[in-house]
Amino acid sequence: MPLFRPIHHTFAPHVNAGYVLRTLALLLKPWKWREGPERETLRAALARQYDADVSLFASGREALVALFRSLKSPDHAEVIVQAYTCVVVPNAMLAAGMHPVYADVEAETLNLDPADVERRLTPRTRAVICQHTFGIPADTHKLRALCDRYGLLLIEDCAHILPDDQGPATIGKDGDFLLLSFGRDKAISGITGGAILSRRPAVSVQLRAEEGAATALSLFRIKRLLLYPLVYAVARPLYGIGLGKALLILARAIGALVPILTSAEKNGTMSPTLHTLPNACAALALAELHRLKAINDHRRRLTALYLTETYKLQATGYRLSIPKAVHPDLPLQKFPLFVKDAERIRRALKQKNIHLQDGWSGCVICPPGSAMEHECYVPGSDPAAEAAAGQILSLPTHPTMTEKLASELVRELSGILDRQKK
Template identity: 35%
Template sequence: MKLFSISLAPQVRREDAMRALALLAPWNWGKWRYGEHIGKATRKIEEELGSDHVYLFDKARSGLRMILESMDIGPRDEVIVQAFNCIVVPEAVMATGAKVVYADIDPETLNISLESLKKKISSRTRAVIVQHTFGVPAPVREIMSLSKSHGFWVIEDSAHGMGGSYSGKKLGTWGHAAIFSFGRDKALFCASGGSVVINDSALVEPFEGRIVKIPPMSRINIGRYLLYSAFIFWIREYYHWKGVRFLFFLAHKLRIFPSVYSWEEKNGMMGSAPKYSLPNALAFILFYQLESLKESNAHRVELSTIYRRELFGLALLRLPPDASRDQEPFYLLRYNIITQKAGDLRSYFRKKSLILGDWYGHVLFPNIGDVRLGYRAGECPRAEAAAGSCVNLPTCLSFSKKEAEKLAEDIKQYFYDRDSRNRR
């Protein structure tokens, strides 16, 4: 039986793999670092967001660090982020010397809670990083109002998708600045990449002054990302073969394929990790992913609608907000359900050759030790309750509507069987 994993670059397509394979040919090596697709991908994002100031990086976290530096944030400053987050966000703040302050989440949206945020604002608050968790819009309009009252910057973390709107504006255009991610398990794929959007004119000059100092990615690393892009499609297709899984493990162990997190990030020391601009080779893949953004987002809405229709009202499950709203649809990177039986449910489907996601399995994910990141246990109880209770269902193009319907039916059957056993 074919095995599907939600974390195995689910957005990469056969044509993406073929483009990466073509770039690996020696006569195309001269196009790896510089070329027309850096500009073409940049303009495509500018058109999507209606922005004039978009910049491409090797990773979204590199861009986030540069935004914070451009805001002149440093020691004695505080930056508020939500718990239930990826470790690279607080690490980017720590790299500036500023203190990370954690706010709790709204349990319905898994986004930052306005109530908690208001309690965390102090005279030292210089910025708030607002995550649109799984693509669900955070209350960024209300947070912008708070920023005017208290004088802090707002950075939107739109790493989980592009195209959604909130109160008539595109996500990523509300804050003073925003980041988007194009990593291997994000809504847009180029193996490793991210973009920064600057929406406040006061930030443009200091930001662009720092960009000129950013070096290009090394040819070795470009080659590693191209190898990953070229072969991950077929690895995903044949992942049910033990030999393929072993070769995939070996490619990571031998560092043929790059790791998601650097050694510095795994040890809470992002400040010493280098930042790079996005090379032309990866921008080439990104450009064609952007070309199919509308198709991809429409598919996400269709699958989200199937899950909601089939699972709504099921006891012991909490569903995300409705992504098919007529006025302003948004696009879920993963359809996340909350259940106290999350571990059992994921194990059940793993036996059926379907590896579902566990974002976020820890309040700061992956778990490298909360103390390193300045988080105290019990500080954000709602985020802690959500962590470990998540099961992420696929919404990507590589997962069909028929497969989504079957998955929803199997989830209902799982809870029906469990309920029947408990009644005996």
């Protein structure tokens, strides 16, 4: 029997009743959509919390373009980035005239392998961007030391995790710059939005100029963004009976929803035009920042639950593993498992109204189908990333995923693994 309530990664994962009410209140005040005090309140709160100058843009990818342009590097300067990343990250480098160079990941962290970073350095290398994949901390101490030795800038991509006062303590401490995303499934969500937190005053000046020159999104686009939580709040409970999917297809067809990734972006191009963070999205992100500890504590509880359940499954002979760096105190954005035949398991779970396709499986430049050659990735060059991407099965930890649903997911998963054993 399929579950009545879907388990998912991407169906408006942050949208609970409070989020819907906040969005409805904003929809009724179109004069606050573009401009308003919340954007400055968000800026001040982030500056205080992470001790940096803050520039805000309409998405994380745009914030990255602004940063890369602000570095004023020679054309085709190189940035080391990990294989197993989102296509919008190398796109942003290319849009700013820089060149992505991929380094491999460590299977136990899914993050940059510092030794491989060192092997990929050239005289053109300008910066290293490290991703805290799914909330697992990258080894920023080693990367900081390496960057200092070679005179490079260190950018921490915090799209998947924002630390709170319980940690993880190393995240956000060593970077010259931090990238934040307020996208729909990120650490906190404003539906869209992004920030660069800068600790280099000269670059902060350039970033401010980029933000000053950015244009506002149209009111029509902001309205479409604000419809997203409402459309999903209606469609989600109807997903098990097919009506939810029909509603989403209809909403997309009539242009009521803004796609997260355009086909041009998937093919490796990104517009260099930057946009300001709409005040409405800043207001939603600010409300989530105020709840960061509660959101992270929820993620910690689910991380601990999945970890315990995985150990039990391992003890009874199931063949599945976890990256070694995962521990119960991490507020993971999603919980990574390595299994045999991950794609087949995802397909079987889909029959049960469990949707674990999150765009981060079967690809090193994610989502699957992104134009690797355009992104300068040479297949075979990062074997650990390719192996991890092939075996990964991620379990949701987002704010609307309950502990009860997590236990149901583990039960369904062990049923499928049982059949695999036979």
